Amino acid sequence: MANKHIDIAIVGGGLAGMLSAYYLADDGLKIAVFDKSRFAGESSWAGGGILSPLYPWRYADVINKLSFRSQQLYPALVSRLQHETGMDPEYSHCGMLVSAKDVDTQAYEWLDSNQVVYRHAVPEDYGQLSDDTEYLVFPEICQIRNPRFTASLKCALQQKSSVELYEHCSVNDIFFSSTGDCVVDTAQGKFTAAKVIVSAGAWSGKILGEFGYSLSIKPIRGQMLLYKTQPGLIPSIVLAEGKYIIPRKDGHVLVGSTMEDVGFNKNTTADALANLKGFVRAYCPVLAESPLIKHWAGLRPGSTDGIPFIYRHPKQPRLFVNTGHFRNGVVMAPASAELIRELVLALVPEQPSGVV
Structure with a gap:
């Protein structure tokens, strides 16, 4: 049987892979997305959906630049998805309380130099939180309900x-033909693509390694809890000691997360x-x-200093590679996704290091 011809093959149907497809589809390209299980079934689903690095002053500039650009993109992206699908991803301008113990002198300098809006919490900010902790309030922090966000993206x-979209479709091989095209051999047949993007999260290094391309990514397990209480019990996201409490609008509350180097053990x-x-x-x-x-x-998908590939x-x-976003996927x-689109379409110059 002849190979199916497409413009772009994307290996990995998590948030990075689906958004890459979503943006590239605007350019009229024929795209196929493959995932070994269900779409957005791994870290895209499992995380909390805080739309900010937890402690931005502890991260490299490139992470904060990507995060800031994404914060600019999210309102229009969510509005577009709601219009196209009728689904509400629950994008919420909820703010975040950060324990003052986690904010040192260097952090205050970073916050002020980057003109980040914050203030010291007053009693009415606490809701039902313990009142023996001092907090800073970051009123501009948003969250999104990532399972609903990824569901709306898949629907779009x-x-x-x-x-x-090819769910439960493992990629057996990736090789390049004598004509230069990429051949993607999958559980549902062979596809010939002009270009391929690997966005397989924690599995990206393993996949690329099998096909002769190295990538330094390893899985880092994070465990989460989900509580149910009345809506409004907790007024905003709470961050302390590297862990967080995330209230949803309907009274569900997420608590996380651990950081465990235990391989692919879930x-x-x-x-x-x-x-x-x-x-x-x-x-x-x-x-x-x-x-x-x-x-x-x-x-x-753990990467050095959390910097994505x-x-x-x-x-x-x-x-092409779009993966390794670690705790800030x-x-x-x-x-x-915006950047990988520009690289695929050769709209921006290559980065000298190959890592953005």
């Missing part, structure tokens, strides 16, 4: 005649459960009395 892609553990429950008791005792609905684990491969000009996703 399904409506595009130029995009084909099992939950009693130790993590106890640790996260202890965090809740310390910062929001009322929430600790609410029903615990779920405990799960996801695998982040967004580049054209130096050894194969038809191979949701906040950096729109800007990363």
Whole structure:
């Protein structure tokens, strides 16, 4: 049977892969997206959806630049998805409380030099939080309900005649023909593409390594809890000691997250459960009395200093990479997809290091 011809093959159907397809589809390209399981079933679903790096002053400039650009893109992106699908991704301008203990002199200097809006919390900011912690309020921080966001994005892609989605379709091989085209051998047949983008999250290094292209990414497990309480119990996102509490509009509350270097093990553990429950008791005792609905684990695509890989491969000009966003995949996703589109279409110059 003859290979199916497409313009762009995208390996990985998480948020990075789907948004790459979404933006490239605007250019009239024929695109196929492949995922070994269900779309957005890994870290895109498992995370919290905070649209900011947790402590931006601790990150490299490139992470903050991608995050800031994404923050600019999100309102229009969400509005467009709602118009196209009728689905609400629950983009919310909720603000964030950050424990003052986590903000040192260097952090204040960074905040002031970057003109970040913040203030010291007053009692009415606390809601049902414990009042023995001092906080800074960051009123401009937003969140998005990432499972609903990715569901709306998938729905929008399904409506595009130029995009084909292949779930539960593993990629067996990627090789380049004598004509220069990329051949993607999958569980559902072979595809010939002008270009291929690897956006497979924690599995990206493994996939590229199997086909002779190295990439330094490893899975880092994060465990999360989900509580159910009355809406409005917690007024905004809470960040302290590297962990967070994220209230949804309907009264669901997420608590996370651990950082565990345990390979591709997605099992939950009693130790993590106890640790996260202890965090809740310390910062929001009322929430600790609410029903615990779920405990799960996801695998982040760990990269050096959290800096993602967004580049054209130096050894194969038809191979592109958009992955390795570590803890900031949701906040950096729109800007990363915008950038990979520009690289694929040769609209911007190559980065000298090959890493953005």
